[in-house]
Amino acid sequence: MAADHTRSAILSAAERLYAARGFADVTMRDIVTAANVNLSAVNYHFGSKDELIAELFVTRSLVTNRERLQELKAAESAGDGRAAIDDIFTALVGPTLRGCLGPGKQRSDAARFMIRASIESVAPIRKIKNREVDHLRRFAAAIRRALPDHDPADIFWSIHFALAMAHQTIRDTERLDKLSDGACDTDDVAAIVTRIVGVSVLMLTHRARPVRTATGR
Amino acid sequence: MAADHTRSAILSAAERLYAARGFADVTMRDIVTAANVNLSAVNYHFGSKDELIAELFVTRSLVTNRERLQELKAAESAGDGRAAIDDIFTALVGPTLRGCLGPGKQRSDAARFMIRASIESVAPIRKIKNREVDHLRRFAAAIRRALPDHDPADIFWSIHFALAMAHQTIRDTERLDKLSDGACDTDDVAAIVTRIVGVSVLMLTHRARPVRTATGR
DNA sequence: GATAGTTTCATACAAGCGTTTTAATTGCAA
């Protein structure tokens, strides 16, 4: 009864380790050591390593998607059924970014775990991941309502790129820190969200004309 | 002498497998089977698995960086020392995108391998990867020459995001294909390059004002 | 407080990994 302490200890230890080091590097012995439980506990409570990963992924998917949809719905009701594009993109990339980045750089293992899962496509996850497309469709629909005359392809591309920028920023701020020598503040999450949202909106509201700026002096 | 056939067979087989399935999933036995050589050949010719990966990565890094710098220099000399921003970004993301995508979806294992390496940061690669920052600095400098009055941080962010969009597009076109139901042509590499370059230029040439478009009906 | 049902534990297992070892084979110079 009260003894599912082991279960949750495994879950949180596994999530933390997977988020930090990826699926490939983390063994079951690493997990049970970190969770201070016996080796057999994983198999007893979850069946197998893959089922543990799957359970983590499913749980976190639901949480993340719920957060995003909540923000989206709030934006839509605030806009009387038609959300502002900024708010739509903020609802899309905000939750994950806020969950992963920040001064502590480690606020939520959950969000970091989801990024890992989206990268190291391991077998038990691949099957589940198709649902994400359905989830993203709702954001595409919301944007289409906000910009009815737009080419749908542009809208899909903007979602694709917004997620790309968010994920890359979560995954590797180190390169940007080094490259910019600190000029880019990768701790200011709100500014990062604003920046990514700004770019995403920009690429939708400006037609992609073949610009040719500042050719030679 | 002429017997380095084995060596190159291993190299190309390893590159192809790593590019397709990642470092974690590919074993040495997979490699030697694909290369039709004996298991010991890898250790004999390269010393260890890590050294094989490192050699692949170093070789391909040099090639990729050379391609990008060639395009950059060509753009700079065409612009009389100051390249057009479009051309700078094209030099940055073009070679990798062209190498990875295309109708065959498998044109170059080399480029795909580099994407893998940039994601699954494995031990032997991590040490070498710091050089990439120096390489990217040259593009930052080129952009600063093209836009002397710009905030350097914006320039670094634009490079960061341009690479993010390119890598994500290479890594996972499947989700976009499904989401857009084919409306986004992920085979038209030239259009993708143009699109990414366009967005990158856009975010530099438009100040990131706090846009609030289409709020409400 | 004995008993049935869970949960933990130590241990063992088979399979797969990268690497090593040792012998056989090859290619070429003398």
Next chain:
DNA sequence: TTGCAATTAAAACGCTTGTATGAAACTATC
């Protein structure tokens, strides 16, 4: 051909992996 080094081959090594086993320690119900 003979001799010698370079290469390939076959087998086994030690180690780690995920999983399975059966006994021990709990927990709750009667």
